[in-house]
């Protein structure tokens with residue numbers, strides 16, 4: 001039996017989206033990893049499922065899975081894509097959806113005729129306490145005891161941000177992702193501050209590796225820069241795939257604005273993939 005999917009991306013951070021709102025799909029971590037494989041499957045940075053909301057204010061519940069099958073509590077670029085997709089379905093431009101990291105509110109600011117949109121997502125509040133990140137032991141999350149003294153926080157998923165002059169330092173990402181200080185592993189951001197309102201960012205993502213963009217990573221980097229007095233609370237973040245606008249509001253919520261794009265739709269026989 002064929003299963004419909006939509007392939008979307010936010011600044012080149014790409015997603016396969018499947019809909020379980022009417023019926024659960026036979027998905028397992030192994031099958032998700034096989035579907036996310038760029039040679040043997042459809043290929044994506046994150047695999048996203050939609051299901052019926054459990055909270056009355058939400059229009060949909062969303063889960064995010066990395067190509068290694070692990071689950072993420074947040075995915076900023078995918079959240080913009082989901083807002084665009086559900087907004088198109090329901091002809092509304094503001095909506096709330098449930099994620100493991102909490103309820104997110106989104107607004108579709110504009111749409112193109114070719115499946116594109118510009119979306120703002122309220123990514124909620126950052127959690128800067130060491131247990132929330134989480135870290136393995138009590139630690140000042142403003143300066144972790146690692147070479148380069150990164151700052152760390154959770155946006156619903158764990159992030160460590162290194163402030164660097166040379167982005168070549170991102171080669172440290174793979175080893176840092178699995179550092180024992182991060183019991184759930186971590187997304188590792190490398191940020192170069194180019195102006196008080198502008199940074200260049202590369203992210204080695206937990207369970208996914210380098211991506212062209214990381215929305216929650218951009219949120220984490222702007223909040224961490226402001227916490228360290230290195231940047232303003234409102235910054236343009238330039239990533240490999242383009243630019244996002246991030247604002248850490250006075251109410252502690254982080255707003256992320258950027259594009260969402262439909263790449264293609266398709267269908268796949270899930271039984272052809274290992275369970």
Ligand SMILES: N[C@H](CCC[C@H](N)C(=O)O)C(=O)O
Pocket residue numbers: 013045046066071072073074075076077078157158187205206207208211213214215216217
């Ligand atoms: N690409 C996503 C981040 C995925 C995070 C995932 N790698 C994790 O395990 O937390 C974003 O735009 O926020």
